[in-house]
Amino acid sequence: MSALVPPFVDIDLRSYGQRWGADRHAFAQLVLPVAGVVEVEVLGRQARLDPLHGAVVVAGAWHAQRSDTDNRSVILDFDQAELEEPGRQLLLERPFAAIGPAARKLIEFMYLMAGQQAVQPAMLRGWTPLLLDTLALGVPSARSRLSALLAQVAANPGAAWTMESMAATARLSTSRLHALFREELESSPHLWLLRQRLDLACTLLAEGSRPIAEVALACGFSEQSALTRAMRTHLDTTPAAYRRSRQELASTKQ
Numbered sequence: 001m002s003a004l005v006p007p008f009v010d011i012d013l014r015s016y017g018q019r020w021g022a023d024r025h026a027f028a029q030l031v032l033p034v035a036g037v038v039e040v041e042v043l044g045r046q047a048r049l050d051p052l053h054g055a056v057v058v059a060g061a062w063h064a065q066r067s068d069t070d071n072r073s074v075i076l077d078f079d080q081a082e083l084e085e086p087g088r089q090l091l092l093e094r095p096f097a098a099i100g101p102a103a104r105k106l107i108e109f110m111y112l113m114a115g116q117q118a119v120q121p122a123m124l125r126g127w128t129p130l131l132l133d134t135l136a137l138g139v140p141s142a143r144s145r146l147s148a149l150l151a152q153v154a155a156n157p158g159a160a161w162t163m164e165s166m167a168a169t170a171r172l173s174t175s176r177l178h179a180l181f182r183e184e185l186e187s188s189p190h191l192w193l194l195r196q197r198l199d200l201a202c203t204l205l206a207e208g209s210r211p212i213a214e215v216a217l218a219c220g221f222s223e224q225s226a227l228t229r230a231m232r233t234h235l236d237t238t239p240a241a242y243r244r245s246r247q248e249l250a251s252t253k254q
Contacts (some may be wrong), residue, residue: 009128012075013113022064031055032107035073042095052099056091057249074111078128088136104132126151145170146180157196158220163189206246212239
């Protein structure tokens with residue numbers, strides 16, 4: 001797993017009732033209302049949260065919530081170390097944070113994703129640094145934008161990604177994108193993307209019987225021969241040979 005993304009992160013959609021419910025846990029947490037008003041107490045300090053105001057609960061802190069109205073909140077659990085990253089210490093100093101327009105859009109996106117389907121862990125880990133930066137600084141760092149890009153590409157490596165579209169998604173210049181990949185991943189964007197596509201191709205080849213040409217297109221390769229060349233160069237095998245070896249291995253385990 002890349003050091004760019006938090007090692008632990010989880011998301012939940014929650015509504016609170018009229019009774020106070022107290023809790024504490026070993027991880028940090030964000031309480032981010034998307035509808036209604038929630039009364040919150042964190043370490044003895046109370047506030048009323050709404051879609052423009054959220055709560056930051058540090059690891060080990062007693063906190064409680066209640067509400068007299070219909071309410072819904074995004075609850076984000078994550079490693080306490082994420083709050084100690086440069087620029088995010090501001091969130092450690094105040095348990096209640098204003099939610100600006102940029103952070104609001106990120107929260108609404110996460111809420112919709114979590115409500116419609118299970119959020120892919122890679123995508124969630126990629127969006128978390130972006131959200132924390134936006135809450136603390138208003139503007140996410142280039143490193144956090146790269147983290148979000150990695151999660152988005154990893155979730156769908158077969159899409160028509162180019163260096164230009166990756167840079168635009170991360171809101172970086174292509175030269176800055178290349179520099180960040182070298183600094184953080186010791187790779188180029190092109191090679192990293194190719195590895196994601198090869199990983200997906202290997203999964204599809206091993207787990208199904210789709211024609212190799214279809215697998216190639218699903219993984220972002222222009223044609224079957226392009227996938228074959230890439231697997232020969234980087235994996236020292238071919239799609240057919242890889243599928244055959246994985247099927248033989250599976251049969252011996254049965």
